[in-house]
Amino acid sequence: MNSFDIIGPVMVGPSSSHTAGAVKIGNISRRLLGGTVKKADIFFHGSFLATGKGHGTDRALVAGLMGFGVDDPRIADSFRYAKEAGMECCLSGIDLGDVNPNSVKLLLSGEEGQSIEIVAASVGGGAIRILEIDGLPADFSGDYPTLVVQNVDQPGHVTEITSMLGHKSINIATMKLNRSSKGGNAVIVVECDQEVPADAVRWLAHLEGILKVTYLSLSGEA
Amino acid sequence: MYQSFQEIIRIEKSFGLSFWEVIRENDTREMDITAEEALRRMEKMYDAMREADKAYDPSLSSASGLAGCDGERIAAARREGTLLCGSFLGLVMEKAVKMGESNACMRRIVAAPTAGSCGVVPAVFLSLEEEKGYSKEEMVKALYVSAGIGGVIAQRASISGAAGGCQAEIGAASAMAAGGTAFLLGGDGEAISHAAALAMKNLLGLACDPVAGLVEVPCVKRNVIGAVNALTSADLAMAGIRSKIPPDEVFDAMRNIGRILPEELKETGRGGLAATPTGIAFRKGLETF
Numbered sequence: 001m002n003s004f005d006i007i008g009p010v011m012v013g014p015s016s017s018h019t020a021g022a023v024k025i026g027n028i029s030r031r032l033l034g035g036t037v038k039k040a041d042i043f044f045h046g047s048f049l050a051t052g053k054g055h056g057t058d059r060a061l062v063a064g065l066m067g068f069g070v071d072d073p074r075i076a077d078s079f080r081y082a083k084e085a086g087m088e089c090c091l092s093g094i095d096l097g098d099v100n101p102n103s104v105k106l107l108l109s110g111e112e113g114q115s116i117e118i119v120a121a122s123v124g125g126g127a128i129r130i131l132e133i134d135g136l137p138a139d140f141s142g143d144y145p146t147l148v149v150q151n152v153d154q155p156g157h158v159t160e161i162t163s164m165l166g167h168k169s170i171n172i173a174t175m176k177l178n179r180s181s182k183g184g185n186a187v188i189v190v191e192c193d194q195e196v197p198a199d200a201v202r203w204l205a206h207l208e209g210i211l212k213v214t215y216l217s218l219s220g221e222a
Numbered sequence: 223m224y225q226s227f228q229e230i231i232r233i234e235k236s237f238g239l240s241f242w243e244v245i246r247e248n249d250t251r252e253m254d255i256t257a258e259e260a261l262r263r264m265e266k267m268y269d270a271m272r273e274a275d276k277a278y279d280p281s282l283s284s285a286s287g288l289a290g291c292d293g294e295r296i297a298a299a300r301r302e303g304t305l306l307c308g309s310f311l312g313l314v315m316e317k318a319v320k321m322g323e324s325n326a327c328m329r330r331i332v333a334a335p336t337a338g339s340c341g342v343v344p345a346v347f348l349s350l351e352e353e354k355g356y357s358k359e360e361m362v363k364a365l366y367v368s369a370g371i372g373g374v375i376a377q378r379a380s381i382s383g384a385a386g387g388c389q390a391e392i393g394a395a396s397a398m399a400a401g402g403t404a405f406l407l408g409g410d411g412e413a414i415s416h417a418a419a420l421a422m423k424n425l426l427g428l429a430c431d432p433v434a435g436l437v438e439v440p441c442v443k444r445n446v447i448g449a450v451n452a453l454t455s456a457d458l459a460m461a462g463i464r465s466k467i468p469p470d471e472v473f474d475a476m477r478n479i480g481r482i483l484p485e486e487l488k489e490t491g492r493g494g495l496a497a498t499p500t501g502i503a504f505r506k507g508l509e510t511f
Contacts, residue, residue, distance in 0.1 A: 001373060004369075005223075012331075014327075014328065
């Protein structure tokens, strides 16, 4: 902990969990989609649903999807900016069951035809967790460059990922494995200390048995 | 960050450093930055507080309609000279309300330590700079003192309403502002820690009971009591008054109270003011998606 965990962040109010956290969810989701968001279906759950309008959670999330930071004064008017940019937004409520009360589900599609489904939670103080990607459990913070690899549940995929990262001198911070069923769809989430080069991500995506690779890069503009 | 005031004061005495320097040294180590860079970053926080204060818009109300327009009311009373508390405390009250309202109205603020309590530290510090002639350099050092106090509170107790009730937000902010003010008045680590402890003791047990779960009622106006309480506590400490319970133990008591406070009074919007008939009616009237 340092002084700026106490004095700071500079943020648009009113709430670190319901506003700043929602901006961050939008931001990380935009990066996970990879590129400009063309259409966003946003489903608010729990406290996000009950108090989201009052906390500006809706405007904060759309601002995040536009790539605005947590201190961007345009957050309060994000709907207008989204409309001007041609981003289509549809907001509604949902019951996601037994998840964090500050959770949201997002269905995003991009300009290059790509799409992604994300469930994320704001866990306090502006910190977030990505809980699900495309219906499979993920659970990562968005604070590290993160590889999300969806693959067929069969031997060898962990080795492919770790040897590639080792070859590129990339250190693994955390790594999690999950699967829907034995031999079904599986997901490997790897938080890294360094950025993974784009060609390495492409190489992974083309391997036999790898269904989809989503990469969260934290470099460059959102 | 340090676990106790005792430890900060020990380092202050044995190395001949000022309280704020002890905290800055910790940042340079933790963040791997130079002393100059650490000061520059804190100056940015102070600048952002100043900008947020200046950017107050009296025409704004929050989305719920529960917050807004009160900052101008207190400003007008101050201009007319009708405030019993006088011009200086009037300015502090005005700035505290304005910052709380700016936060509720989705303007840019500096969480210190939280968004709900963002008015306390700037109301005290900006008013001291404007009215009492402190230099900006001194204000940035005072902000470092406040950060150190907040660090002790975060480690010994909590700086989150959901975990510790409002004592962990307005209470923590008030203790931070009190210690920073004691520093500006020439206090050493002992005076600083007692100013913080005296401020905290007045707000121990404060419930976090926001109406409709929003950071508006009673949060905005509680920034006023946090700020004014900081000034009286600093004055008490600088007059030589000491907390009979040592500062570190005061914050242990705060943690203990936060632990035994019922969930209804920890940011759930289910107890206290939120559970009054009027509070419930406001919640029912709220728009959802």
